[in-house]
Amino acid sequence: MDRYRYRFRSVWRLAAPPDAVRAVLERAEEYPSWWPQVREVVPVDDTTGAARFRSLLPYDLFVTVRALRREPRVLEVALHGDLEGWARWTLTPDGTGTRALYEQEAEVRTPLLRALAVPGRSLFRANHAWMMRRGRRGLAARLSSG
Numbered sequence: 318m319d320r321y322r323y324r325f326r327s328v329w330r331l332a333a334p335p336d337a338v339r340a341v342l343e344r345a346e347e348y349p350s351w352w353p354q355v356r357e358v359v360p361v362d363d364t365t366g367a368a369r370f371r372s373l374l375p376y377d378l379f380v381t382v383r384a385l386r387r388e389p390r391v392l393e394v395a396l397h398g399d400l401e402g403w404a405r406w407t408l409t410p411d412g413t414g415t416r417a418l419y420e421q422e423a424e425v426r427t428p429l430l431r432a433l434a435v436p437g438r439s440l441f442r443a444n445h446a447w448m449m450r451r452g453r454r455g456l457a458a459r460l461s462s463g
Contacts, residue, residue, distance in 0.1 A: 319424070320434045320435055321424045321425050321426075321430075321431055321434050322402075322422065322423070322424045323421070323422070323423055323424075323425070323441070323442070323445075324420075324421070324422050325419070325420070325421040325422075325442075325445055325449075326418070326419070326420050326421075327418075327419040327446075327449040327453070328416060328417070328418055328419075329416075329417040329419065329452075329453040329456065329457075330411060330414060330415070330416055330417075331414050331415045331416075331417055331453075331456065331457055331460060332413070332414045332457070332460070332461070333414060333415060333460040333461075334410070334413070334414070334415060335389075335390060335408040335409065335410055335415045336389075337415075337460060338408055338415045338417055338456070338460065339389070339390070339392065339408055341456060341459055341460065342392055342406055342408075342417075342456075343387065343392055345358045345360075345366055345368070345382065346358045346359070346360050346366065348368075350459075351455035351456060351458065351459040352451065352452045352455045352456070353451055353455065354370055354371060354372045354448040354451055354452065355368065355369075355370055355452075356369045356370060356371050356377065357369040358382075361381070364383055364384040365381060365382065365383045365384070366381070366382050367379070367380075367381055367382075368380050368381075368382050370448070372444045372445065372447055372448040372451075373444050373447055373448075374440070374441075374444050376429075376430075378398075378399045378400060379398050379399050380396045380397060380398040380399055380400050381396075381397045381398050382394045382395070382396060383395045383397070385403065386405070390407060390408045390409065391405065391406070391407050391408075392405065392406045393405040393406075396421075396423055398426070399425070399426055399427050399430070400423040400424065400425060400426065401423060401424045401426055402421065402422045402423030402424055403421070403422055403423070404419070404420070404421040404423075405419070405420045405421070406418070406419055407420070417456075419449065
């Protein structure tokens with residue numbers, strides 16, 4: 318195990334078809350309106366944006382996000398900055414709704430996060446899990462409100 322590398326996986330079941338879910342997920346600049354831990358997303362150009370995240374821990378993460386894949390059922394980005402790696406959404410039909418699989422692999426880059434990588438690992442993972450639960454709840458509410 319690389320002490321600075323994290324792998325995350327979350328499955329969200331949503332009561333909306335994949336096309337509707339994708340339509341919301343591909344508009345990253347709107348994430349802060351439904352996902353409280355995504356504090357800011359500023360578009361740089363058609364494929365790149367600057368983002369700031371903060372979950373329960375009192376620490377903001379800053380990343381540049383660049384689109385790698387924009388397919389009907391897959392959205393994937395590269396992450397650069399406080400985190401280096403990638404994140405991907407894979408959407409599949411699930412009855413009348415959608416199964417949204419979120420996968421992320423990233424290495425922490427800041428000196429503080431690297432120093433805390435081993436002693437803080439379980440706390441960082443719990444922080445991420447809480448953020449993902451809040452994101453799923455926010456996306457479900459956004460989709461149900463139209």
